[in-house]
Amino acid sequence: IMNSTSRIPNFFVVGKPKAGTTALHHLLAQHPDIFMSSYKEPHHFHPEHVRAGVDRKRGISGLPYKDRDKYLELFKDATDEKIVGESSTGYLYSKSAAREIAKFNPDAKILMVLREPVDFMHSFHSQLLRSANENEPDFRTALKLEESRKKGKNIPYTATYPENLLYIDQAHYANQVRRFFDAFDSRNIKVLIYEDLRADNLRIFREILEFLGVDPEFTPQFRDVNPTRRVRFPRLAGWLVYPADKRRYPIQTWMPGWLLKPIRVVMSRIFYSTGPRVELDPELRLQLARELKPDVLELSELLGIDLAKKWSYDQI
Numbered sequence: 001i002m003n004s005t006s007r008i009p010n011f012f013v014v015g016k017p018k019a020g021t022t023a024l025h026h027l028l029a030q031h032p033d034i035f036m037s038s039y040k041e042p043h044h045f046h047p048e049h050v051r052a053g054v055d056r057k058r059g060i061s062g063l064p065y066k067d068r069d070k071y072l073e074l075f076k077d078a079t080d081e082k083i084v085g086e087s088s089t090g091y092l093y094s095k096s097a098a099r100e101i102a103k104f105n106p107d108a109k110i111l112m113v114l115r116e117p118v119d120f121m122h123s124f125h126s127q128l129l130r131s132a133n134e135n136e137p138d139f140r141t142a143l144k145l146e147e148s149r150k151k152g153k154n155i156p157y158t159a160t161y162p163e164n165l166l167y168i169d170q171a172h173y174a175n176q177v178r179r180f181f182d183a184f185d186s187r188n189i190k191v192l193i194y195e196d197l198r199a200d201n202l203r204i205f206r207e208i209l210e211f212l213g214v215d216p217e218f219t220p221q222f223r224d225v226n227p228t229r230r231v232r233f234p235r236l237a238g239w240l241v242y243p244a245d246k247r248r249y250p251i252q253t254w255m256p257g258w259l260l261k262p263i264r265v266v267m268s269r270i271f272y273s274t275g276p277r278v279e280l281d282p283e284l285r286l287q288l289a290r291e292l293k294p295d296v297l298e299l300s301e302l303l304g305i306d307l308a309k310k311w312s313y314d315q316i
Helices: 021-029 068-073 097-104 117-130 139-144 146-150 174-183 194-199 201-212 234-241 257-271 282-303
Strands: 011-015 034-036 083-087 109-114 189-193 229-231 272-274
Touching: 011 021, 011 097, 021 034, 021 083, 021 109, 021 201, 097 174, 109 174, 109 194, 109 201, 117 139, 117 282, 139 146, 139 282, 174 189, 174 282, 189 194, 189 201, 194 201
Parallel strands: 011 083, 011 109, 034 083, 109 189
Antiparallel strands: 229 272
């Protein structure tokens, strides 16, 4: 048994966003042989992620976890668990994370979850609106902004990681996945398909436990950790996410915290609404799917999974 000061992560959930990784992180943390960091998304091995993210519950920035000692503190409470892990969905898109993780722990196990690319983009856009990383509420318009955003233009001040706004680029999975297969033994990589996870989450969860070499009969408590919320006023919603941004929101320089907190609760009910997200225009969906089909075919060959059939790209 290693002592608590010597544990380093040997398991990484590397992506994609909006593919059930938050739920998986919490489910895995329930297993007695698995220790998952209490702070999800430390992004330690993601050098491109350079702007501070804010954890609203703790009021802390995600950037301290770039420091190796601070990062390892996330795992100081691990004792004799077989698996010690973390989940940073940006690792998959990062051009260097696979190589950096392999340098850190070449025997680490890697889990990635892939969602049908057009659904992923549409859902990711909604999430970035909620978190004030995006300020263009129309998905089609946000896609058109991609080229200018690659040049550093039209990026919201509150965007913690501007590359997230490159939706089409993010949805080209093949090279992202290949970087991990180049850096790790394929036996240490498990690729899940989000739609399979949604269809039979307990079966897929047990597959993950077998991959990790822990008791696969463990049954966790399932709960909805990421309910869908729509943003009514994306620009004002930034007030809730970045309450310390005094340049943008000067009211907070003088309002006492005891008054600010209940105001934010009320405003949250105004800014956000729960329920199904807005459906994607079928014409736009088809256009994007046609653009992404070559990448889906390349990914299918790489993984040995007929994703074109699974995601209905064979009908395009």
